[in-house]
Amino acid sequence: MMVIEHDKLPTFGQTFSAAALQAVRMKAGKESEGTLPDTQARAKVTADRAVYADFAHLVGDSVATHLHPGYIHALGFPLTMSLLVRKDFPLPLLGMLHMTNRVTQTRGIEAGEEMEMIASIGNTRPHYAGTLLDSVVTVLVDGEEVLVDTAGYLVRGSELGGPRPERPEREEFTPGIPTAQWKLGADAGQRYAKVSGDANPIHLSSLTSRPFGFKKPIIHGMYSASRAYSATGVGSNGPRDWFVEFEAPIALPGKVQFATSREGNRVSYEGWREGRGDKPARRHFNGYVERG
Numbered sequence: 401m402m403v404i405e406h407d408k409l410p411t412f413g414q415t416f417s418a419a420a421l422q423a424v425r426m427k428a429g430k431e432s433e434g435t436l437p438d439t440q441a442r443a444k445v446t447a448d449r450a451v452y453a454d455f456a457h458l459v460g461d462s463v464a465t466h467l468h469p470g471y472i473h474a475l476g477f478p479l480t481m482s483l484l485v486r487k488d489f490p491l492p493l494l495g496m497l498h499m500t501n502r503v504t505q506t507r508g509i510e511a512g513e514e515m516e517m518i519a520s521i522g523n524t525r526p527h528y529a530g531t532l533l534d535s536v537v538t539v540l541v542d543g544e545e546v547l548v549d550t551a552g553y554l555v556r557g558s559e560l561g562g563p564r565p566e567r568p569e570r571e572e573f574t575p576g577i578p579t580a581q582w583k584l585g586a587d588a589g590q591r592y593a594k595v596s597g598d599a600n601p602i603h604l605s606s607l608t609s610r611p612f613g614f615k616k617p618i619i620h621g622m623y624s625a626s627r628a629y630s631a632t633g634v635g636s637n638g639p640r641d642w643f644v645e646f647e648a649p650i651a652l653p654g655k656v657q658f659a660t661s662r663e664g665n666r667v668s669y670e671g672w673r674e675g676r677g678d679k680p681a682r683r684h685f686n687g688y689v690e691r692g
Contacts, residue, residue, distance in 0.1 A: 406443040406479070412599050415481035419493040422485050426492050436533070437488045441479045441519045447471070447511050455595040459623065461630040466508030466637045470626025472515070473503065473549050474596040476537035479519035480551070484535070489521070491531070491555045494612075498621045499532065500552035500645050506692075507546055508637030509539065516540040524561040527554055528568070531561035575672050575681045578657040580631065582671070584619055586653045592623040618649040624656070624671060624685050632660055632667040632689045639692025647683050648673070656684060666690040 453463045455471045484493040509515060516539070523534040532554055539547040589603030601608035602618055609617045625644040634640070650656060656671045670686035 402437070402439045404439065404441045404482070406441060406482070409443055409445065409475070409478045410482045412478065412481070412597050415478060415485050416600070418485035419481075422487075422489075423492055423494045425487075436490065436521055436524060437486070439483055439486070439488075439520070441482050443479055443517055445475050445515045445517055446513070447475070449511055451595055452511060455626075456630075458591060458595055459626040459630050461626075464636060465510055466635070467511055468626060468629070468636050469503045469505060469547070469549070469640065469642055470622055470629055471596075472509065472539060472547060473501070473537070473551075473622055473626075474598065475515070476517045476519060476539070476549060477596075477598060479517055479537060480521070480535040483519055483521050491533070491558055491560060495556060497554040497556070498551060498646055499554050500643070501622065501625060502550045502644075503547065503640070503642040505547040505640050507639065508635075509541060509546060513541050516543075526561040526564050528565050530554055530556040530564070531558035533561070573672070573681060573683045575657065575674075575683075576659050576661075576670075578659050580658045582627070582656040582658055584650065584652055584654050584656065586617070588619050588623070588652055589617045592620050596620065596622070598622075614649075614651075616651040618651055619654075621646045621649075621685070624650065625687065628658070628660075628669045628671065628685070628687065629689055631658065632669060634667060634689050634691060641690045641692065642687070643689075644685055644687035646685050650684050657681075665692075 447467055452471055456463045456468055461468050518538045520536050525532050532552055535551045537549040538545060593599040598620060602612045602614050603620050604617055606616055629642055657674055658671045660667055660669045666688050668688040670683060672681050672683040675681040
C-alpha cells in the first residue's frame with residue numbers, strides 16, 4: 401500500500417484543476433483495466449471554529465461543543481479528491497455522482513480536538529448505469545478510531561465494476577405530510593461552497609453549471625443531508641449511524657418538502673419536490689439517523 405502524507409489539506413482549486421487535466425488525458429470511454437490502486441491519503445486536521453460556526457448556522461444547527469458530522473465530511477473531502485485525481489486512478493472524477501453517504505461514529509468529536517484523517521478508495525461493484533465505488537475517510541483522535549465516513553459514487557458508463565445488471569423498475573413514490581418546507585435561493589450553492597470548501601461549478605450558477613449538463617445550478621447533496629441531520633434534533637455527541645441516499649438533484653432556486661418520523665432510536669427523513677400538473681412528486685433524498 402502506498403501512503404501519502406499531507407502536511408495540509410489540498411485546496412479545491414488544486415484538485416479540480418487536476419480533475420480537468422485528468423479528463424483531457426482519459427478522453428471519452430477510455431479507462432485503465434484492472435483494479436483501483438491501493439493508496440491512502442493522510443492528514444492531521446483541526447476545525448476552524450469560525451468556519452464551523454458558519455457551517456452550523458447554514459445547515460440549521462446550533463454551534464455546540466461537538467462537531468456536526470456533515471462538517472467532518474467536508475473536512476475530509478479534499479483528501480478523497482486528492483486520490484480521485486491521481487494519474488494512476490483509472491476512472492474520471494468529473495461526472496461522478498454522489499449516490500449515498502454513511503457516517504458511523506463511536507462518540508462526538510469536540511471542536512478543539514486534532515483529527516487524523518485517512519482516506520482510501522475501493523469496493524468497486526456493478527450498477528445498471530456503470531460502476532459504483534466507495535470513498536472512505538476514517539477519523540482517529542489520539543490514535544482511536546471514532547468516525548468512519550463512507551461515500552458511494554457512481555461512474556456512469558464504466559465497466560470496471562463488472563457486468564451490469566438490468567435497470568430495476570423505479571418504485572412509486574407517495575409523499576407523506578411535510579413537517580417543513582425549505583426555500584433555497586439561487587445563491588444557496590455558493591453559500592455552502594464557502595463553508596464547506598466544495599466549489600464544484602455545478603453548484604454555483606447557471607453560467608458555470610451549463611457546461612456540465614445542468615441548465616440551473618444544483619445544491620450540494622451534503623448540504624441537504626447535513627440540514628436533514630440537523631432537523632432530526634439528535635445532536636452530534638455519542639454513538640451515531642447516519643445514512644442518506646440521493647435520488648434526484650435539487651435545482652436552484654427551489655423548494656423542498658421535508659418530513660421526519662421517529663421510531664425508537666431512529667429518526668427517518670426524506671425531502672421531495674411537490675407534484676406539479678402532469679409531473680408527479682419526486683423524492684430528492686431519504687435517510688435516517690440512529691443513536692447507538
